[in-house]
Amino acid sequence: MFDNVFGVHEAAMKLRQDRLGLLSENLVNAETPNYKAKDLDFRKAMSTSLANSGVSLEQTHGAHMKHRSLSSIGGAEIIYRNPMNPAADGNTVEAHYEQSEFGKETARYMATVQFIENRIGGIRRAFRGE
Template identity: 95%
Template sequence: MFDNVFGVHESAMKLRQDRLGLLSENLVNAETPNYKAKDIDFRKAMNASLSNSGVSLEQTHGSHMKHRRLSSIGGAELVYRNPMNPAADGNTVEAHYEQSEFGKETARYMATVQFIENRIGGIRRAFRGE
């Protein structure tokens, strides 16, 4: 009865958490030479999540932080950004873009959390007979 009570929102929340993690890693490494800005295509990742296919993330340099596998939430293909203004040191992070994307993704994450909270509240009211 409650197997799919949150619909796609459970997978969406997990993917949004992973995307926020990637965006924050990009911001942290904005000054790291040869660091490549990473992201996931949310739409493709959701489709993969819903079809239960999985792709693991790959560490491109020994000093980069390790990602947890996105395949545990359905899979996501890691993509590398091509910067509008490439840095001389090979870093592809554009901090203003990453900050903008982080803000937008945070708002989407909060909307997903709000939906799930409302759904839980509805279930509680139903149990109480309200």
Template identity: 35%
Template sequence: MAADTLFGVHGAALQIRSQRMGVLASNIANASTPGFKARDIDFGAALSSLEGGNQGAVATATKYRVPLQTSMDGNTVELNEEQTAFAENAVQYQTTLSFLNGRISQITRALKGD
């Protein structure tokens, strides 16, 4: 049985959420770097593209953010927005991980005959 059959879309979702966490963390880390341009991954677009077989799905779905107000030094990171997005993504990552852990536990029990 293939992994995508066992785990459905959740394996790909976990991969994308993990990569998005890295992008958002980079934005937060560079909040005071002059000229830094904040980016984000469009989760829905990345997931659709990945399901369609596009191996560069995340790169294609990664876009620069359009800030409400650019700072004088050209930095486009809006720290409050980034922190909120990071926290939301972390909760979604944990939810997906919990689902996968439950599925793995279920498969393990089935294989053991419990």
């Protein structure tokens, strides 16, 4: 009955969280020699996630660490960004771009949270008969 109560927003929230993690890693490693800036194509990842929504890995115990593949996150392929101004030390992070993307993705994440909160509020009202 409640299997798909959040619709696409559940998958979107997970992917947005993953992307924010990648952008954070990029910012933290902005001065690391030979570090390659990573990202994910949200649109492609969301399509893949919705197509594979019946299959997922499960963490069976709270003490287990979540697996994070080097080539994918939650089924989303990690892509390496080509910089407009590559650094001499091989680092491809462009901090201004990463900060801009982080801000935009944070706003999108908060919008997704708001959709989910509104959905939960609607379900609560329905249970109370309002």
